[in-house]
Amino acid sequence: MHVASLAVYPVKSTRALPVSTATVHPHGLEHDRRWAVVDHAGAVITARTRDRMLRISAAPTATGLHLSAPDMPDLHVPFPVGGAVVPVGVSRMPEARYGGDDAAAWCSRVLGEPVRLIWQDDPRARSVAPEHGGRDGDHVSLADTGPLLLASTASVARLNEWIAETDPDAAIPVGRFRPNVVVDDADGKLEAFDEDRWARVRIGSVTYRFTEQCDRCVLTTIDPDTLAHGKEPLRTLARHRKRAGKTWFAIRLVPEHSGTITLGDRVDVLERQSPAPE
Incomplete structure (x- = not known):
C-alpha cells in the first residue's frame, strides 16, 4: 500500500x-488546522452550518497565512505572536491568539456576519x-x-x-x-x-x-x-x-x-x- x-x-x-x-x-501534520474562525462569543464556526466557509482557500507562508476567496482581495495574515488572547469555545483549549482586525473584517465579509480569525500558537496546549x-x-x-x-x-x-x-x-x-x-x-x-x-x-x-x-x-x-x-x-x-x-x-x-x-x-x-x- x-x-x-x-x-x-x-x-x-x-x-x-x-x-x-x-x-x-x-x-x-504541519500547518493542519492551526487557525479557525469563531463568532462573537468565541464558538468555532464550521461549514456544517456556514457552507460559505468552503469558499475560503488558505495557504501557509513563512510569516503567516495567505487567504483567498471568490470576489475578494487576497489577504496576508501575519502570525499573531504575542498578540491579544481571546476566549474561545474549543474543547480542552479555552483561549487562542486573535488573528487581527484585518483578518476579522475579511472573514466577516466572506461569511456575511461578524467573525474573528484565531490562531493556536501552541498545539501542546490541547490534548x-x-x-x-x-x-x-x-x-x-x-x-x-x-x-x-x-x-x-x-x-x-x-x-x-x-x-x-x-x-x-x-x-x-x-x-x-x-x-x-x-x-x-x-x-x-x-x-x-x-x-x-x-x-x-x-x-x-x-x-x-x-x-x-x-x-x-x-x-x-x-x-x-x-x-x-x-x-x-x-x-x-x-x-x-x-x-x-x-x-x-x-x-x-x-x-x-x-x-x-x-x-x-x-x-x-x-x-x-x-x-x-x-
Whole structure:
C-alpha cells in the first residue's frame, strides 16, 4: 500500500490544500488546522452550518497565512505572536491568539456576519480526549478529536458501489471526507474498511496509533465546489455503516514520533485489532 494523496486544512473547515509532502508532528501534520474562525462569543464556526466557509482557500507562508476567496482581495495574515488572547469555545483549549482586525473584517465579509480569525500558537496546549482514544502526552491541533484522518480508496469505492444501487450519478469523491491521508494499493487487494482494524501503522518512516473510527457529519453532504447540499453519503452510510446512532467512515491516528510523510510512501500495518461490533 502507498500514500495516494495528502492534504492539510490550514484554517479549520475551509478548502483542502493538497501537498506532496508534509512534516509530521505529534499533534498532526504541519500547518493542519492551526487557525479557525469563531463568532462573537468565541464558538468555532464550521461549514456544517456556514457552507460559505468552503469558499475560503488558505495557504501557509513563512510569516503567516495567505487567504483567498471568490470576489475578494487576497489577504496576508501575519502570525499573531504575542498578540491579544481571546476566549474561545474549543474543547480542552479555552483561549487562542486573535488573528487581527484585518483578518476579522475579511472573514466577516466572506461569511456575511461578524467573525474573528484565531490562531493556536501552541498545539501542546490541547490534548486528545481519553474518550477519543487519547493517552497522556497526546496533543492535537484544532482538528475535531485527533491529529490525523486516514481513508482508503478501497473504502470509498465500496461506498460508491452502495450509492450506485439507488443513485448511479451520486458518486462521492474521497475528498468529501476531508482526510489528511488517502491510502491506495497497487494490486487491488486492499479490502474495503480494512483500515478499521489497523491498531498501528507505519507510513514511510513514521508510526501511528489508531485512536478511533470517525463518525461523519452533514459536512460530507456538501459539494465544496458548488455548495450544493445532498443526502449522500450519509444516507448510504446509515444503511451500511451505522452503529450507536452514528455513521462511520475513515479512522483517526496519533503519530508516535515526528518525521515526514510524502506522496508514494509505503504503508505497512504493524498491528491489527478486532473488528468493531455491529
